[in-house]
Every structure is written in structure tokens, then in C-alpha cells.
Amino acid sequence: MGQSCPRGYSCQDVIVVLTQWACSVANPTCPTNPSLPCSADTDCKRGGTCVKSAGLPTGFCAGQCDIAEGDSQGFCSCQVDEDCATETCTMGECSISRRACVTDGDCKSIRCVDAQGGGGCLIGQNCAPADGLSCVEVK
Numbered sequence: 001m002g003q004s005c006p007r008g009y010s011c012q013d014v015i016v017v018l019t020q021w022a023c024s025v026a027n028p029t030c031p032t033n034p035s036l037p038c039s040a041d042t043d044c045k046r047g048g049t050c051v052k053s054a055g056l057p058t059g060f061c062a063g064q065c066d067i068a069e070g071d072s073q074g075f076c077s078c079q080v081d082e083d084c085a086t087e088t089c090t091m092g093e094c095s096i097s098r099r100a101c102v103t104d105g106d107c108k109s110i111r112c113v114d115a116q117g118g119g120g121c122l123i124g125q126n127c128a129p130a131d132g133l134s135c136v137e138v139k
Contacts, residue, residue, distance in 0.1 A: 005127035012128040015113060015120035020085055021076040023065035030076035032060035033083070046112070046119030048079050064118050077119040078112035084121035085110065097124045 005011055021031055037043075037058055038050035044061035052059030063083065067074030078084050087096040087107040094100075094107035101107050113122045 008130055009127040010130045011125045013113075013122055014124050014126050015115045015122050017066040017075045017077050017115075017118070017120050020083065021063075022073060023067070023076050024073045025067060026072075028065035028067075030062040030065055032062045033079055034060055036061035036079055045079050046077060046114055047117045048077070048119070066118060077115075078121055079119055081111045083119070084112055099124065 023030055032051045036045075036048075038061050039058050041048070041050050044050055046063070048061040048063050050059050051062050061079050063077035063079050065074060066077050076083075085096060087094045087104075087110065089095075089101035089104045089107050092100060092102070096110065097107065099107065099109070110121050110123050112119050114120075
């Protein structure tokens with residue numbers, strides 16, 4: 001943690017759609033957030049949609065159902081930090097980011113960020129091949 005990447009690699013953000021709400025092909029609806037009122041989709045952050053009850057001029061923002069190709073289930077994208085999954089400190093390691101920890105308070109760094117037209121949860125950073133380079137399997 002806090003170390004530089006080896007030559008040919010650069011530090012990249014690790015962003016995942018990992019909220020507390022699951023969705024599926026059969027039920028792609030994501031819950032609305034009562035703290036995010038809206039009158040149109042443009043009022044919502046990170047590609048969210050404005051969900052209104054019939055006949056009402058205002059509603060509340062909801063994330064997008066993000067399902068990987070070939071999967072039948074996925075997760076709703078985040079709109080705000082509180083939408084991201086929470087992690088706990090278990091045996092000296094945060095349950096999602098794998099950061100070293102002593103208490104659960106050390107594991108509260110996951111936040112919602114813009115990611116490919118929606119909201120994703122930034123869980124940390126990792127070394128990845130620098131621009132123009134790729135990993136090859138050595139046989």
C-alpha cells in the first residue's frame with residue numbers, strides 16, 4: 001500500500017458496480033433515493049433516471065441496472081457514496097478493498113464516482129500495464 005508501480009506499469013483506479021441493490025434481466029428496476037429529488041433525468045447524477053409516480057411533476061433519482069454481458073443478474077449503479085457497499089475490518093483487512101485495518105472505521109474509503117456513463121464505486125487503485133503496453137502470458 002502506498003508503493004509505486006514497477007517500470008512499465010501505472011497506478012489505475014479500480015471501479016466496480018457494487019452497491020447494496022441487486023437487479024436482474026427479469027427485474028431491471030433500481031430503487032429511488034428519497035434524498036435526490038428530480039423533475040427530469042438531467043437532474044440525476046451519473047446516468048441516473050428520474051422516477052416519478054403517475055401524475056406527479058417530481059420524483060426521485062435511481063441508478064441504472066448494470067448487468068455484465070452473458071449474466072442474468074447485476075447491481076444498480078450508485079448515485080451517491082452511501083449507495084456503495086460498505087466494508088468491514090476482518091482479521092486486519094478491509095473486506096472489499098483489502099486495505100490494512102484495525103477497526104471498521106479504517107474501511108470507509110469507498111466512494112461513488114463517474115464511470116462509463118454511470119456511477120461506479122471506487123474501491124482503490126492497482127498497478128496495471130502503462131498506456132500502450134499489455135500483459136502477455138509467458139510459456
